[in-house]
Amino acid sequence: MLVPRRVATLADPPSATRLHLPQCVAILAHPLSATSFDLLLCIATLARVQSATSFDLLRSVATFAHPPSATSFDLPLCVATLARTLFATSFDLLRSVATLAHPPSTTCLQLPLCVATLARPQSATSFDLLRSVATLAHPQSATSFDLPLCIATLARLQSATSLDLLRSVATVAHRPSTTSLAR
Known part of the structure; x- marks a missing residue:
């Protein structure tokens, strides 16, 4: 499969540090064969597939991020279950994700x-950012395509950095009426 140059650019943008989002995810998950480039390619590919669902996206991410003690289905199933639960909080969602993805140490x-820390929003706390992501998991006005399309849009921008990516995710999650191409 040919890899778009722009996706590769986001995976290792000249203006980004070694701690940009894809590398950070890869470092925390300690995948033996997956790289940050693989993760972004998977996300961008699913975002362009009309039949792809949020479950497909999470399953693909889990394939690269899951620890040896978890299967590739544990992470998406946990997230999908919490996303469908009206009483699930952002802490529940992120704790489940972190529990499956974190290394033993x-x-x-x-x-x-x-x-x-990577997002470093000036007026938002870590709870605000995580709550935004959790909100996007089950908003009534957003579709399952909003987040992957937003990521794919940034992946096509050569100047996009991890800060741009996270800011875009937070922006989409906070909008009352989410659009798939929001940046």
Whole structure:
């Protein structure tokens, strides 16, 4: 499969540091054969597939991120279950994700804190960012395609950085009426 140059650019943008989002995810998950490039390619590919669902996206991410003690289906099933639960909180959602994805030497809180550190929003706390992601998992006005399409849009921008990616995710999650091409 030919890989779009723009996707590769986002995986290793010249203006980004070694701690940009894809590498951070890969480092936390400690995948032996997956790279940050593989993860972004998978997300971008699913975003362009009309029949792809949020479950497909999460399953693909879990394939690269799951620890040896979990199967590739554990992470998406857990997220999908919480996303369909009206009483699920952002803490429940992220704790479940972190529990499955973290290496043995980390706690379930280090993954969300690391994501929040990368985003570095000036007026938002780590809880605000994580709550936004959780909100996007089950908003009434958003579709399952909003997040992957947003990521794919940024993947096509050569100047996009991890900060742009996370800011876009937070922006989409906070919008009352989410559009699939929001940046």
